[in-house]
Amino acid sequence: MQILEGEKVTKYFGGLAAVSNVDFYVGQGEVVGLIGPNGAGKTTLFNLISASLVPKPGVIKFKGKNITGKKPHKICRMGIARTFQTVKIFTNMPVLQNVLAGSFFGTSPGMSSADAAREASESLEFVGLSDMAALPARDLTLANQKRLEVARAMATRPELLLLDELMAGLNATEITEGMELVKKIRDKGITIVMIEHVMKAIMNVCDRIIVLHHGEKIAEGTPQEIATSKKVIEVYLGE
Numbered sequence: 695m696q697i698l699e700g701e702k703v704t705k706y707f708g709g710l711a712a713v714s715n716v717d718f719y720v721g722q723g724e725v726v727g728l729i730g731p732n733g734a735g736k737t738t739l740f741n742l743i744s745a746s747l748v749p750k751p752g753v754i755k756f757k758g759k760n761i762t763g764k765k766p767h768k769i770c771r772m773g774i775a776r777t778f779q780t781v782k783i784f785t786n787m788p789v790l791q792n793v794l795a796g797s798f799f800g801t802s803p804g805m806s807s808a809d810a811a812r813e814a815s816e817s818l819e820f821v822g823l824s825d826m827a828a829l830p831a832r833d834l835t836l837a838n839q840k841r842l843e844v845a846r847a848m849a850t851r852p853e854l855l856l857l858d859e860l861m862a863g864l865n866a867t868e869i870t871e872g873m874e875l876v877k878k879i880r881d882k883g884i885t886i887v888m889i890e891h892v893m894k895a896i897m898n899v900c901d902r903i904i905v906l907h908h909g910e911k912i913a914e915g916t917p918q919e920i921a922t923s924k925k926v927i928e929v930y931l932g933e
């Protein structure tokens with residue numbers, strides 16, 4: 695079954711087609727990589743899926759239902775969670791409180807405080823931040839702030855998780871740990887779409903890769919197919 699489908703998804707900013715006529719699908723349980731040079735439209739596509747932007751024209755379906763034009767909080771409650779390229783944590787709040795926001799506003803609205811607290815603690819444990827629960831979020835390293843965003847997203851109990859450059863700015867050890875975290879999320883049965891410039895991570899973790907360039911989908915295939923695609927190599931390295 696396709697958990698996510700996009701038909702002719704397009705978004706203009708003035709005269710610029712940031713995303714242009716993109717058809718895509720994501721299968722249940724897949725890890726799909728979304729790659730492309732800077733400005734290719736990757737984050738815009740995430741903004742369209744998570745509904746902070748609305749495609750025009752275009753249709754986005756989640757579990758077969760048309761979700762185009764729904765509000766972002768509704769999309770979250772339906773089971774799509776995301777992280778951000780530039781982390782958007784609540785810096786002055788303790789780590790645990792950041793995750794509680796996810797528990798309270800996720801797919802199980804009306805949750806009791808005790809249940810939300812348990813859920814948030816489990817999420818922190820899952821990403822390995824339990825020891826830091828009481829620290830102000832601003833005191834975490836970048837790698838841990840990114841984990842915190844994952845924990846907050848996981849606390850909403852998503853079926854589909856969108857990760858926007860989880861590995862950017864991390865060192866080699868942190869990238870390896872980040873890849874392990876992605877696999878752990880997949881093993882929970884959560885479908886993942888990940889935007890990434892760190893090719894090692896993409897090649898190692900993804901079942902399938904979609905390549906955007908100037909807003910258009912220029913290639914799609916297994917990591918092996920993408921790594922050897924002449925078109926993709928040209929886009930990255932020049933002809």
Ligand SMILES: Nc1ncnc2c1ncn2[C@@H]1O[C@H](COP(=O)(O)OP(=O)(O)OP(=O)(O)O)[C@@H](O)[C@H]1O
Pocket residue numbers: 707710712730731732733734735736737738739779
């Ligand atoms: N809110 C906006 N208003 C105007 N232009 C925008 C807006 N958001 C993105 N763009 C433009 O749309 C294009 C695609 O941007 P986007 O952020 O989606 O690229 P990206 O593939 O995520 O790039 P990167 O790898 O650098 O993060 C770029 O030319 C960008 O400048």
Ligand SMILES: [Mg+2]
Pocket residue numbers: 736737738779
């Ligand atoms: Mg981006």
